[in-house]
Amino acid sequence: MWLLFILLISSVRTEDHECVERKLRSVQLGVAFEKFKTDVVSFFKSSVITIERRRKTIQKALKKFINEAFGDDTIENTTPAKRLISGEKIYQDGNIEELVNSHGYNVEHHTVVTTDGYILMVHRILPALLNETNFKSGTVLLHHGLLGSSDDWVLLGPKKSLPYLLVDACYDVWLTNARGNKYSTGHITRTKEDGEFWKFSWNEIGQYDLSSVIDYIQNQNDKVEQLHFIGHSMGCSALLALLSTYPTYNQLLKSAVLLAPLAFMYEIKGPMRLLADFYNQHTQLSLQYLGDHDFVTLQNFPKNFLNKFCIGSEKLCSNPLLLLANGGQEISNVTLKNNILRNVPGGGSMRTIIHYIQLVKSGQFQMFDMGKSKNLKIYGRVSPPTYRLHDVTLPVALFTSSDDWLSTNRDVQSLLSNLPNPVIHHVVRRNEFSHTDFVWAEDADVLVYYLILDVIKLISLGTTDMD
Known part of the structure; x- marks a missing residue:
């Protein structure tokens, strides 16, 4: 905190x-x-x-x-009028089932255990009437962004959120939760109070979590089929780490849609750049030490603090919760803003942040820098190796914006030049459409989601001709 x-x-x-x-x-x-x-x-x-x-x-x-x-005031002992100016209900404490049900859909909870012992929660979104379930369009796996959770994808509500649009289009929709977020705090031998639990970044999220979830989903179906992948922010980093390390997973995926991808980050702006500028020899030791802890979760924020400062028309918490990605400043829908404040961030490790800071400093899309001696032991070289992006061979569609602090135009071009099979790059040029707007902007459906539906449909048909 x-x-x-x-x-x-x-x-x-x-x-x-x-x-x-x-x-x-x-x-x-x-x-x-x-x-x-x-x-x-x-x-x-x-x-x-x-x-x-x-x-x-x-x-x-x-x-x-x-x-x-x-x-000692808390959310629980305040009146609804005091809690929320608009009078709308807040869905808090990670209750995605209540939230999804209120939107007219059902959710299944699936537990996935990774090969290194982490216990993940995966959510499957289904129609309200289960007898109307029809997966004729295929299967889609969505991965949340930095410090996020499956909640992020559904906060816009029905007719707006990407998972609901996919379900309505007859896709089998799965939302994964990375290790360390509020839904995935389990491990077969460790607790989240154990420093060893938090020794991971998006590298492990890709190589262990994402691979295990893909395997699990395919095992649920009688007929093994390729999945469409949609990732936001860190979810893109995780996929690229997986595919460049274990290229066989290219054959298990039909396509990858990357929203505001984080890979090359040399040109970023904002607070992450500030942290990178502080990342010298002295603070590196401090940050490495702090890497054995969680970064921040909603549970770490006192509810009485959020209640006094963040609910209703107040703007203050739009900054501390979303300032890393310059998002959330212009959210006018009070209900949406309140639900974001109650469900975001989902949590994660300090090492995830440190890994991104290392990318900013190096200008490379590389593995975690453990220091020269540990690098030599783990990687066989004193500096961390770069990811082999030429091994990411599946069709990749990129969606970015011109106003994004974290996924900047130049860095995206660096990523594009290293991918062997990019099929489309769509740039959202609306003013102030930024990193988090890919999941929370009220016009994201018009600016991004409908085009995603078209892209994955065309890829399924074996073409990417948008004409």
């Missing part, structure tokens, strides 16, 4: 700074918050030797600040 506050302090807009100050002055906590910020900055600059002691100090300081600011 402390890292999120560092990003917030460095990246919020001027009007939001003023809004924070007004909030704090109104409860006479301006001085307390300034002291808290000082503690956070001191922690970030501390040596590795004292980092654990300082981490506990900051956690204590944050808890004290939250208690002083908001007392």
Whole structure:
């Protein structure tokens, strides 16, 4: 959570700074918050030797600040009017079944165990009337983005969310959840309190999680068929890591649709660039240490904090929860915004963030840098190898935007030049359509999703002629 506050302090807009100050002055906590910020900055600059002691100090300081600011009020003991200005219901705490059912669809819960022991939850979206189930169009697997979950795909609601459009078009739709998010916190021998549990990045999510989920889905069908894959953000990184390491999975997939793909990241902007600029020899040691923990989950955020600052018309939490990808700033639908705040982020590991920071610094799409000695032991070389993108041979459709901080035009061109079989590259040119808008923009159906349906249908027919 402390890292999120560092990003917030460095990246919020001027009007939001003023809004924070007004909030704090109104409860006479301006001085307390300034002291808290000082503690956070001191922690970030501390040596590795004292980092654990300082981490506990900051956690204590944050808890004290939250208690002083908001007392013991929680979401559960506040009135609906106080919780939500619009009066609409919030679907919170990761209850995707309630959310999907309210949209007129059904959901199945499937458990997948990876070869390295992680227990994943995979959700299958079905029509409201199960006797009307018809999978004549094929099977589609969707993978969420950075710090996301299967919730991300359905928050737009019926007639808008991509999974529902796919179900309506007679596809068998599966939503996976990466290790470490709120649905996939299990392991056959470890607990999430164990540092060893969090020693993974999107590399392992691709090589272990995604491969296991693909195998599982194919085993559910009497007839083994190729799947269509749709990934957003980190989901694209995971797929590219899988296919470049285990090329045989190219034969198990019919196509890959990459939304705002993260691979080459040398040209990114925003808070991730800020973190990369701090990533020198000293902070690298600190970040590597912190890599054995989760990054941030909704459960880590005090609900009384969210209740006071984020619900209804307030804008403050659009920044700390979505600022990494400059998304969520212009969401006008209060119900949608509230459900995003209640269900996002889904969680993940610090090493996932660190791996992306390494890509920013290196300018390469490469494996995790463990340091020279460990690299030599694991990879047989002092520097991490790059992924063999020439082994990603299946048809790939890319959807990007011109206003994305994380998946920039130049970096996408670098990816395109390394892929042997790109079939389409569609650029959304609406102003301020950014990284998270591929899953949460209210016009994403018109700007992106209908075209995706056309693309995968054409690929299934053996053509990519969009005319």
